[in-house]
Amino acid sequence: MKIEEIDAINYKNGNATDTKEKVVKDETITLTINGSISRSLSAIEDSLEEFAVGYLFNENMVNSMDAIKEIKVEGTQIYAQIDDTLLKTNETVLCSDSAGGWRSKIKTVNPVESDFQVKVEELISRIEELKDNAEIWQATGGTHVAGIVYEDKFIVKEDVSRHVAVDKVIGYGLLHEFDLSQSYVIYSGRMPADMVIKMTRAGVPILASNAAPANSGYNIAKKGNITLVGFLRGQRCNIYNNQNRIIF
Numbered sequence: 001m002k003i004e005e006i007d008a009i010n011y012k013n014g015n016a017t018d019t020k021e022k023v024v025k026d027e028t029i030t031l032t033i034n035g036s037i038s039r040s041l042s043a044i045e046d047s048l049e050e051f052a053v054g055y056l057f058n059e060n061m062v063n064s065m066d067a068i069k070e071i072k073v074e075g076t077q078i079y080a081q082i083d084d085t086l087l088k089t090n091e092t093v094l095c096s097d098s099a100g101g102w103r104s105k106i107k108t109v110n111p112v113e114s115d116f117q118v119k120v121e122e123l124i125s126r127i128e129e130l131k132d133n134a135e136i137w138q139a140t141g142g143t144h145v146a147g148i149v150y151e152d153k154f155i156v157k158e159d160v161s162r163h164v165a166v167d168k169v170i171g172y173g174l175l176h177e178f179d180l181s182q183s184y185v186i187y188s189g190r191m192p193a194d195m196v197i198k199m200t201r202a203g204v205p206i207l208a209s210n211a212a213p214a215n216s217g218y219n220i221a222k223k224g225n226i227t228l229v230g231f232l233r234g235q236r237c238n239i240y241n242n243q244n245r246i247i248f
Contacts, residue, residue: 002046005021005022006021024142027076031052049071050171051164053065054167058166058198061086112199112203112224114181123208127233130156130187130188133145143165146186150179162188188210189209190214193214196226206229211231212231
């Protein structure tokens, strides 16, 4: 079960009453790569294969599905075997917030080449659809929500970490052969550098959110040729960088 009930006291209008409150159930998930590199993080025990694939791409450990030899999920343990070519380069794993916080300067950003465009009305519609599909968030208020849109497909994942949620949707897209250069990611949460670099490494040209970009995210988006859309709510939004990808 992804949701549990806990005892709580509800205080309202001067009155305190005992109640049962629904909370999201997170677990300690461990990803072990090539039997030696290990990352532990708090996440929902769901879509762990998708998470592992997204994480490996987004943390610059692999750059093609061919580099992933095997992924095995055993409960909360994930075991991955990969081609270690990228691990031997100077810039390897940055450790995003999904594993403890962005701590390194990104030395190389390869720009995303994509002519993909989307109508602003679709983005406005999708952010509402994202909320409608966020079942755990609606029940608990305890998750972030991310979605990936490709052609007529809209896949939504939730997790206690916005980074894990995004890793899961990107991993889903890769496993199901989405053309990520013709897709976009929409999610709940800020857009700092460590989130935007995920988009550049996966080759996703547009990142949209109901929240704001950080200056670090804005600068990485410029280097990575990413379109950022922020404050997406109601009938409004702000579009940063490469506005030509958004059709008004």
